[in-house]
Amino acid sequence: xxxxxxxxxxxPNPKAVDSxxxxxxxxxxxxxxHFAGLKAKEIIEDARKKVADSLLCKPDxxxxxxxxxxxxxxxxxSMVEKNKREGNVIITTKAEHPSVVNTVLSxxxxxxxxxxxxxxxxxxxxxxxxxxxxxxKVCLVTLMQANNQNGALTDLKRIRNIIExxxxxxxxxxxxxxxxxxxxxxxxxxASAYCDAASFSAHKIGGLKGTGGLFIKKGLKxxxxxxxxxxxxxxxxxxxxxxxxxxxxxxxEDFSKPFRDKITALRKLFIGKATALLGGxxxxxxxxxxIDAVISLSLKGIKSEVVLNYxxxxxxxxxxxxxxxxxxxxxxxLAAFGYGEEYNNSxxxxxxxxFNTEDEVETLIFELKNSLxxxxxxxx
Numbered sequence: 001x002x003x004x005x006x007x008x009x010x011x012p013n014p015k016a017v018d019s020x021x022x023x024x025x026x027x028x029x030x031x032x033x034h035f036a037g038l039k040a041k042e043i044i045e046d047a048r049k050k051v052a053d054s055l056l057c058k059p060d061x062x063x064x065x066x067x068x069x070x071x072x073x074x075x076x077x078s079m080v081e082k083n084k085r086e087g088n089v090i091i092t093t094k095a096e097h098p099s100v101v102n103t104v105l106s107x108x109x110x111x112x113x114x115x116x117x118x119x120x121x122x123x124x125x126x127x128x129x130x131x132x133x134x135x136x137k138v139c140l141v142t143l144m145q146a147n148n149q150n151g152a153l154t155d156l157k158r159i160r161n162i163i164e165x166x167x168x169x170x171x172x173x174x175x176x177x178x179x180x181x182x183x184x185x186x187x188x189x190x191a192s193a194y195c196d197a198a199s200f201s202a203h204k205i206g207g208l209k210g211t212g213g214l215f216i217k218k219g220l221k222x223x224x225x226x227x228x229x230x231x232x233x234x235x236x237x238x239x240x241x242x243x244x245x246x247x248x249x250x251x252x253e254d255f256s257k258p259f260r261d262k263i264t265a266l267r268k269l270f271i272g273k274a275t276a277l278l279g280g281x282x283x284x285x286x287x288x289x290x291i292d293a294v295i296s297l298s299l300k301g302i303k304s305e306v307v308l309n310y311x312x313x314x315x316x317x318x319x320x321x322x323x324x325x326x327x328x329x330x331x332x333x334l335a336a337f338g339y340g341e342e343y344n345n346s347x348x349x350x351x352x353x354x355f356n357t358e359d360e361v362e363t364l365i366f367e368l369k370n371s372l373x374x375x376x377x378x379x380x
Contacts, residue, residue: 047249087137122152146179
């Protein structure tokens, strides 16, 4: 198997897998007061510190959840409840992950109003956000850090400055799942400095599925959206997933500049050789500001599912959209970008991992070229 669907779920880091196997031997409940429970708790707190260090925040600002989706739901629902006295308007975009869009749409039924900022080409309209903050009572701004379709980056610092300059009382949340540890400066675009809360996930950086994280800035008191035994500071009750959390900590600690440099090198290799070999048959949409781990492209005149099926038959995995929205009739992110129906129907997504190789990139390009010949045969 050659795997380039890392934006959906990344190749596991072997070190993270080893830590998960070790943690499996510590099967006690971390809430138990005996020595085995205390050992389990120690594993969690060690991982919490590693994740906090990667986010440039304090350990008590990190809460473990089951996924990025859960983190988004907890953050958005809790933050609007916290701040509803300041207004009933939520600012977001139609390019957000379904766990954000569907959550804010559910809030419309409870009396909130959603303002969708334009995202032509993948870049959020900062002027729209500024004008909305000036003219309306906004309780929450929720914007993803890096888009999961084309990697387009949102300037979190600029959003924070706009909120402050307009004297808005709006809270600021960011879904940093796709950009976590992959932004150019390697510091989560300072999410912990500019956001009130940020959601992230383990399986996008080489950790395991079933483990997410939520940063909540110290001093911001949020109420839980479901209730239980009070684990994770009461924000996310339920017995902790020690195995996934242990792997998360190691994956976050290990995802450093050499990993980002490897991803950048693979991207440059792919773009250079793919454009040279495929010429006018390939169209790559590259936002000015982006993470290098994601590429959105299309092979002209061939539908994305044809390319996916052909590559899958050759043992190569890519995707046409977010794995969480593959059943949707329309790729809402690409539609919001204004790319056009022809591009959207043939769009595919390449996700790079530091565990991919140059030989795999070469094979991918070769088979993309072959898929064009397959298109010709099918159209005869």
